[in-house]
Amino acid sequence: MMTSAIRNDWTLEEIQAIYDQPLLELVFQAANTHREWHSAKEIQVCTLLSIKTGGCPEDCSYCGQAARYHTDIKVQALLSTETVLAHARKAKETGSTRFCMAAAWREVRDNRDFDRVIDMVKGVNEMGLEVCCTLGLLTEEQAVRLQEAGLHAYNHNLDTSEEYYKEIISTRKFDNRINTINNVRKAGITVCSGGIIGLGETHRDRISMLLTLATMPKHPESVPINALARVKGTPLEDNPKVDAWDMVRMIATARIVMPASTVRLTAGRIEMTESEQAWCFMAGANSIFTGERQTLLVTPNPGVNEDMMMLKNLGLEPKLSKKEVSAC
Template sequence: MTDIRNNWTHEEVKEIYNLPLLDLVNRASNIHRKYHDPSKMNMNTLISVRTGACSQDCKYCAQSARYNTHVKPEKLSLEKVLEEAKFAKENGVKRVCLSSAGRDGNRDDRFDEIAEMITELKKMGLEVCCTMGMINKEKAHKLAELGITAVNHNIDTSERHYPNITTTRTYAERLETLANLQEAGIQYCSGGILGMGENDEDRIEMLRTLANQDNHPYNVPLNSLVPVEGTPFYGKETIGIFEMVRAIATARILMPKTVVAFAAGRTHYSQEGQALCFLAGANSIFFGDKLLTVDNMTINEDEHLLGQLGLTPTKYHELTTLEEN
């Protein structure tokens, strides 16, 4: 049977997900080595060009205007974006992701703002991706014309659990944006957040939904919830590292060619735990002390960890991105 499939059943994914953990990791690691260089780690950076004041009520997000969090609305100038991108490039990053908080990426003013940044960053020799909320067919084709490398749009969780996460948009709208991106021929990434009160069945169904897209995501970012004070999910218990490993390994088996990103929440776990995630197929991490509004590993910590494991940061040839809008 071919490794690359788009017709997984829930029971098939459940059987994989529930394998004994070491058997699951071994299977995922073998597939990872078949399709990727296990000595390489993709590095990426995220620049929040428009932060906060979001109208959505996503219960995990510090950027929602509905919650009293530490995040203050901010909009970066083009000059500041280029400055941050230059620093990232000097530290080996080849791809920059622009994040703009808000529901609607179709607004002409916001779209034009992102379009200018994409154009200027490409002049620097950087690959550029973005996350900017819902995208219709027209704007998807315009992004393709701009030469966007990829677009992020996370599905967050399963369709069943989604109404417990947000009420201001629907799961169908999320999937529609993914369909619009695929129709325009744009590489896309889509993943989710673990630890938002979902159960194993929800995680299985989220991964199955992604694996059954017409085209697999070029990247699946898997995040461990970072509970932010002021949001409804503040105080939730961090999921265990073995739960992260199980999700990462399952994603690797279902989508062999996809880059799997161990995104937000790495600060929860030991170096040994992170190493187990890499063994299970995670081959992308984020560079920089902040991921949008939450703490990330420091640059020095990551350099030390990769050095200890014999992993080499490499040119980012596939998508790695995180969405918090």
Template sequence: MAQDLPTAQPVRLRRPAPQAKAKAKAKAKAKAKAKAPLRWSVAAVQALLELPLLDLLNRAQAVHRAHWPEGDIELATLLSVKTGGCPENCGYCPQSVEFDTGVKAQKLMEVDEVVRAARAARDAGATRFCMGAAWRAPKDRDVEKVAELVEAVKGLGLQTCATLGMLEPHQAQALKTAGLDYYNHNLDTAPEYYGDIVDTRSYQDRLDTLQNVRAAGISVCCGGIVGMGEAPVHRAGLIAQLANLDPYPESVPINSLVRVPGTPLADSEPIDPLDFVRMIAVARITMPRARVRLSAGRQQLGEAVQALCFLAGANSIFYGDKLLVTGNPDVEADRQLLAKLGLKTRQAAAQGAQA
């Protein structure tokens, strides 16, 4: 028997008057100036990264156990709902129009297509569904369409997340009204190294979007990428930036660069796998209540390194054979890995509690 698809009502955005918009920006700037003192300096984070590995893992595991229940691993699926054609020049991204990577620009997916993908993800065990669109900054009409996707996916009982580029305050509010739980907008790297990676969007642009998302009452998903040629101090700088956000993100994805042919970073030296483990551990120590997510690049890590990452405090993975347009371990491989490690997912834990 065919199943009815969740229906979504059209959403219409109302732009704020120019005066109201100016007042909101001034208020946000004043709040930023009055922010709390730094919780973590770059030097303090770097000192953690330089600890003997086993000492660092022991410390991270203690922090993790103090703040999270045992075996609470969240499975999240990420779908590219609008692929390619992005005007930005982020050196790691195969979806940029600046680079010849073979990724073709596509239109935004229809609601029924997204719902089918979300239902399949839910049935495979995912509890969170993230929708990514390759825009620099969506237009209001784009946000209206994504809001319909959010409502439909929310109707399946999944947590919802979106990553669409830079957002204005009224756009963030529209997504909140539609039921969006999380918005992803990564800082990518430390501010001192950022200009080596992208120059079509400033670091402050990213911070402004995070502020708009937070002000709308949406939880923040924000992390970065390692293995882009950055120095150890830049890795410490990224963690310090994240940990000093007020409050720090509820969700922190740590990505290992996927070196895509045709991108400027395709020939970057791979990060030492144990240095990646260190990033996970320090993210856990500095942001105890955040979900630390193993994100892009898991295919190249292998099972043993992923096991160390879970020991270091990772408690979420992106689940499914693709992350936007790059490869990811397939569902069965992840199920086998979690079973080997004796880790339970949130869905399995909930089912066990009900039994």
């Protein structure tokens, strides 16, 4: 019997009360909610590949791929379809069930590059992997093209609260984010949307961001919780390291208010110990991003072998794909 229901009418005060609980009580509640809706021993392993790197015209203060910042990140043109599919095959062989392709674009343009991305989506989908893309702003018509090609999910993070958004990004508005998410929904693609902590925001901003997600007509199927990966040359390079307990608190709160969603422990894991990541899993995280290059887009990330050993140590298992479950 499910004792926790899916709600879309949360108030800021209700989420604040959940977030402000003593940590052990919060984690206990989140762990119970998690077990009602998900297998406690399964972690979805995902691979994220940067298919076009750097040169982005946006000014996101945290991002080393913004053209205006002087970072060590090298600009890379859109990869060939064959190269991307080779990465996808290797990801599947090492246990990933979702393959996400990221392009450092402000927005999708209807050109040959987008046609190539459509071919990539078709190819990865044919491998039996969940296909995800994050390509920037998206029209409804472009979302339909991606859906018809077999796209399973589109990632478009809110980053932070609506109130704090303008302090981090000036080249687009918070509503642009919401519009793209709405276009994805209309096209029948699942939504992957979360945010980043450690940008200089307040706890109230973190709660406000969760409120926006939890009061959508339908919760995002995936909610990534990122810790700021500090990139030298960006305005936020000197921000303090995010405390692991703050990550645990955010994950636990997200799990309680969006019980059916997959909560993804994403950026920042490289600075977390195995024990700290274990707390995140106890609090309701049930997905990680790994990669053969030991990077998450352009920042350091644990490698595949390291992650598989961690899961083994904790008694956790990579989640099977839906096709693998059917075969079993």
